[in-house]
Structure formats: structure tokens, C-alpha cells
Amino acid sequence: MPRIFQKISMFFVLLLLTGCATTGIDSPPALQIGTALEPFEIRGVLQKDLQLGGVIRLTGDLFIPLGRSLYIAPGSRLLVVGNDSTKIDPEFLDKGTEILVKGRLAIAGRQMAPVTLSLDESTPAGENWAGIELVGAESVLLSHVDILDAEIGILSLNSSVQLVQVNILGSRYGLLMQGGGQLVYKGGRISGGDAGLLCFDRSALNLSQVSIVDNLEEGLYLARGCSLEQQDLKIERNDLGLIASETYRNGLQPSLRDNRIDFKSLPVETLP
Amino acid sequence: MRVLLIFLFLLLPVSALAIEYHGENTLYEDTVWQGEVLIDGILTIAMGATLEIRPGTRVRFTRIDSNDDGIGESEIFAQGRFIARGSKEQPVIFTSAEKNPAPGDWGALNMMMSESGENLLEHCLVEYGYRGFHSHFSIARLQASTFRYNQRGSQFQESTVAISDCDFSQNFNGLQFRDSKVLIENSRVSDNHWGIRAVYVELRMSGNRIEGNRINGISLRDSKLQLDDNLVTDNRRGIYLQRSEGKLTGNRITNNREHGIYLEDSVATVQGNLIRSNGRSGLKLLAAGGLIEHNRIEQNVEFSFYNAGDEDFNVGPNWYGSAERKPELMDGRSREGLGLLLVAPSLLRQPEVKTF
Structure with missing residues (x-):
């Protein structure tokens, strides 16, 4: 198909899909579309708000500063060029390719048009990418998204996150909440990594219809100070299913199945 | 007599006067600062020259970000020797000149190829820089000084650095360095993202608190x-x-x-x-x-x-x-x-x- 027709057809598909999307961003800028032949390439500091769709190629670290917004439209494929020594100024957190967010990020997939974030085929074998890192981020909403092969699928430092139908697969850590903030996670799966969901410090988790399965180490880790509300949570076939205060043992018993050790209690603190 | 007066004048600290540097400037002679200093651009200390900063001096840097990359460009670039010696009661302060200061407002205290003598920061407060202290191929001692609210408290390469009784807190990252020989004693590195991050180094640490x-x-x-x-x-x-x-x-x-x-x-x-x-x-x-x-x-x-x-x-x-x-x-x-x-x-x- 000639390139111009590809672009036109992609435009109309995205137009239909984006019609009613709730982005969390008041007025997204004009949609810019990449194609398999001509992906939209992005890296560096986001200098203005962007709305991207189609095939997007992340060729290096991306930093979304405070006050700026990135919106990814339904059906997009974000291909990350994995690199073990990327750096971005003014700051970076990981040596791998990362999306560092202090501003606003909305990835608005749909059931029939999910968004995938995965490694670009040019990535050297054995390398992954750092993942999405939130540092006091203003607003983060991911809907119908698959995150594949990251070091930490989503690292949230002092940030609040809304996830709807998000799968984090094959990442070393699925989701790490640290330093406070709220996670509302409705539907999805964290699977195939070392650790599933780790909550440190004092974050508040609200999980419904989430499966944390088949991770080599922990399924769900709830440090002291974290709180959990859940509905239809599954923690299955991990090494350690749930690490938490004793108070969670009974309430979460129905969620725990076929882990090597279903429950491990945080030790009672004693003075050294 | 006239020569003697000129000589005495050069040795006097630039006191009481608020000294300002705008644009790109170079100090070719030994220079002493005391009081208020404003740097609005890049100030170079030429090879062979020494900048001495005395207790109680406050050095402010304006925010210039010509390429909009979030990194301020005003800075000190020392190819000569840099000595900032405050006292406990009267520290030397390096800070932003902005009304609402933020990390990265200014560049760095840069030591580049400054190996002719030891560079010193003693009883200093360094804040709101991109890299508070930064060096390449240099020798430096950081003593009893605080580095806070910088993007990186300190960053250096190919340098020999001794750090004692310092505090690196609430920077985006605390200290990062490579290809260097480093001693850190009785210091605190706290509440940063990365505390200490280094490659290809020899690092000795004793009596420090690395926390949070x-x-x-x-x-x-x-x-x-x-x-x-x-x-x-x-x-x-x-x-x-x-x-x-x-x-x-x-x-x-x-x-x-x-x-x-x-x-x-x-x-x-x-x-x-x-x-x-x-x-x-x-x-x-x-x-x-x-x-x-x-x-x-x-x-x-x-x-x-x-x-x-x-x-x-x-x-x-x-x-x-x-x-x-x-x-x-x-x-x-x-x-x-x-x-x-x-x-x-x-x-x-x-x-x-x-x-x-």
C-alpha cells in the first residue's frame, strides 16, 4: 500500500479510537502518527506537550518535566531501543533506556486497541530497558497497556498512579511503589519477572481483579506502612506469595495459591 | 610608592563592594573575594591564578538556560586554583540568585585540569546547582561543607578527592564519580535518589552515615x-x-x-x-x-x-x-x-x- 494511504488509514483508525478517550490531560495537542515504515522517533527532554499514535520509537531516555504532558493514543506500539548506557540531563535514574516522568503521562489504550511498550528489534540480545519511572509525577494514567521486558515496569517514587487493564510481563520487577502515593489498579497481570509488586514505605494500594503470578521471587510485598484494599486479587505460583504483617494473613488467604511459600510474616521489630 | 600602593590594592580583598561578572570573564591574576558576588555567565580562573574566597562570602549565580535543557549555565570554571574557606560561624555560600530557587539553576563549581595544587571547599554551603562540585583531572578536598538541593551534589572524573565532615542531602543524586581515588570520612549522604554511585574507583569510607x-x-x-x-x-x-x-x-x-x-x-x-x-x-x-x-x-x-x-x-x-x-x-x-x-x-x- 502506498505510504500516503497507510498514513491516512492510520489517521482515521486513531481518530475513531481516540474519540472518547479519557486522558487525564485537559486538551491534548494535535495527534502525530508514526508508521511501521516511518515511526515517530522520540528521546530527550520533552520540550512541549505531545500526543503520539501509531508506531513510536524511543531511541534514548525520555524525560517529561514538571508541567509537560505526553499522551499516547489507543493502538500505539512504543518500541524501546534498549541500551545499557543511556544518560539524560538534567537527570537520569537508570543506566538503561528510561521514561522519567515528573509531569503528566497518559497512555490511553482500549480493549480492542491496547498500547504495547516493548523492546525494539535493534536491541542487543540480553538487554532490557529501565521502564517507566515516576518521580513526584503530576498525573499518571495507563489504560489497556502491556509493558514488556523492563527492569522495573513501573517505578513510582512519591507518585500516584492509575492503572486499568495493565499487564506487566517479563520485567525484573513489575511494579515498585516507594515513598508514598496511591496506586489504583483495576484489572491486569504482573507475571514472568523476579518480583511482582513491591510496596515500601507508606503507599496505599487499591487492587481489584489483579493477578500476580509466576514470578521467581516475591508476588506481593507489603512493607510496614503500606496499606491494601483488594478485590479478586490472585497471588499464585510465585516463590514467596505474600510478605506482609501478620494482620493480612487471614484476609488474603483466599488469594494465595500454589506459591512455594504462600505467606511470610514481617518480623516483629525488636531493638538491636 | 605608586607600585607599592597598587600591589597592596591587589592584595586587598574585594570587600564591601558587591562584585558582579556578566557574560564570559577570566581571572588571570590571584583574586580574593569577600562579601557579595554575582555571577551572570561563566567565570574562568586561568591556569596559574588562584581564587580565594573568604568567610562570610555569598556567591550567587543567575539562571541562564539558553538551550532550555533545564540546566543553568552560570558557573565557575577553575583551571587555576580554587580555595573557598569559610568558617563554622561564617560559611561561604554558593547559591542561586533566583527569587524562587530550584535545583539546576546554575552549573557547577568546576575544577578542570586543576592539579597544580589542592583545591579546597571548607565550611561551604553549595545549593541549587546542577553539579555542586565538579572536577576532571584535579585534586580537591571537601571539608565540613554542605551540598544540598543540587541535581548532583558532587560529580568528578579522573580526580583525587578527600571528603570529610560533609553533608550531601536532598540532592537528586548525592555523589557520582569515576576513574578516581576517593576518601570519604565522617560524612552524611542522605535523602538523595542515588547515594554514592561510582565506576572504576578506589574508594575508602569510614565513619559515614549513608541513609534514606x-x-x-x-x-x-x-x-x-x-x-x-x-x-x-x-x-x-x-x-x-x-x-x-x-x-x-x-x-x-x-x-x-x-x-x-x-x-x-x-x-x-x-x-x-x-x-x-x-x-x-x-x-x-x-x-x-x-x-x-x-x-x-x-x-x-x-x-x-x-x-x-x-x-x-x-x-x-x-x-x-x-x-x-x-x-x-x-x-x-x-x-x-x-x-x-x-x-x-x-x-x-x-x-x-x-x-x-
């Missing part, structure tokens, strides 16, 4: 570390060595959210430490070697030791809370493909940990 950093407390790759009598607490990971050698003695490595010590492709001697209440394992070992003995390893949430590699590892005698108590292990007995942990009998008496 949101990623790793101490993270080294391809390096040598000697760590004596430090407190490493409340970071995400305490100490992470990759392809490195370490000697860790008499430290308290406690309450880190993940592993107390993580050795990856590294060899370490770990003796006489308290490794306690870390959130995942006390020590995680991946293709690691060395000696682990006479430590107190207690109340780590998941495991005392986690052997994530495929080779067996011999663990020496340690104390696990009581003479009868055995360590909790994660190894090839629990997961196929992992090496075994071959653990010596527990110590019969609790060893001393002599942390400061």
Missing part, C-alpha cells in the same frame, strides 16, 4: 571498596557491588528496603558487621566470592543469604540471633538451578560490632 537514599546507598561497578565503621540504613538497597572487590568491616547495614549487601560478580570480605532488618535478604550473592564471617546477621525479612548464582558459596561462622539459631537460606535447595549455600556452624557468642 531512594535507590542504592552505595553502588560501585568495576571498583575497589574499603568500608569501615559506617552506618548504611534505610536506603532501598544498602550496598551494591558489581564486578568489584570489597572489604567491609564493622559496619551497621540495617533497615534497607531490599538487600543489605548485594554482591554481583564481586569478591568481598565481610567481617564484623551488623546486617539486620533489611527488607528482602541480608546478603544477596550472584556469582560472588569471598569471605563472610563473624557478622551479626539478624531479622532480615526474607532470607539471611540468597544465592542467586549457579555456583555454591561457602559461608563462614556468623551469629544469627542466638547460638541455636540457623540462617534462613534461599539457594539450590529451594529453586532448581541455583548454587548451594554451605554454611559453617553458628558462632557460640555474639560478636562485637564496633561501629562509631
